[in-house]
Amino acid sequence: MATQNEFLLQVEGLKKWFPIKKGFFSQTVGHVKAVDDVNFKIRSGETLGLVGESGCGKTTTGRSILRLIEPTAGTVLFEGKDVLAMKKNELRRLRKDMQVIFQDPYSSLNPRLTVGQMLGEVLSVHKIAEGNAAETEVKNLLEVVGLRKQYFNRYPHEFSGGQRQRIGIARALAVKPKFIVCDEPVSALDVSIQSQIINLLQDLQNEYGLTYLFIAHDLAVVEHISDRVAVMYLGKVVEIASADELYKNPKHPYTRALLSAVPVPDPKNKSKRIILTGDIPSPANAPSGCYFHPRCPEANPECSQIVPQLAPIAENAGHEVSCIFYPSSLPKVQSKNQQAA
Known part of the structure; x- marks a missing residue:
């Protein structure tokens, strides 16, 4: 089991809510919950892939970790130091250790x-x-x-x-640097060039001992470069596991739907596509309970009432999922005596 010292980066309860302002006095009438209670850890020399549909909060998560935008709440520990509590001078020195590769190489x-x-x-x-x-x-x-x-x-x-x-x-x-946020570094490139850049990033990681947070849409690319993969939906991480485990044994219904959409090169080996119904809910008006339940093909009435927690599943402690079908994900309910205290 990994100790705290093994992790280069620890993200706990990270939130980024953008205020919605209306009226002459610009009163705040709500929030867009772009990142809503995200938790993960990255070991030194590891690549964590971060995947999900457009608008799920991947890029905002990466920029919040680096404080390119200021998070609303949470803790980001880099080598044990709280990034979000740092003053400007401390943050400038930290920039040498934490860098970013942007999506659009021209702008x-x-x-x-x-x-x-x-x-x-x-x-x-x-x-x-x-x-x-x-x-x-x-x-x-x-x-x-x-x-x-x-x-x-x-x-x-x-x-x-x-x-x-x-x-x-x-x-x-x-x-x-020691840590680089790769914010969809190959999505704007031709397929032939993508492989060259991915190979370059891997070579540099091996040579310089770099640690990556690799944000991408392309699940095939993520599988190739990542040691572990985290899946985001509407600002939350719904599943995280090693790349091999996640692709062979996905647990969350959303993860299974994403993987079913990956093209298979062999036309004889057709995978069964899981078609999700409905549109992605607005992060300004998220559903109650599990955020995924309005589109989930396996949802039951409890899914609209219970907010599942990201927790290890019994058969594999390194595989975490946020779904009420796994008992470890159910929120801990306090007794009446505890609540009164």
């Missing part, structure tokens, strides 16, 4: 700066290198991510999408 790069200026600025801000030393370091970085050092004086518009993403990876690597 994340400054079109007015050359690659050399862009990466050199990172080294200068964090006081890693300046002048000739910085130029040498930037050229080394370019070669590490599979680009030529002659690209030093080129602008972002002179590169292809895959090359731009390599520049984004080089920028993240420049400060020698």
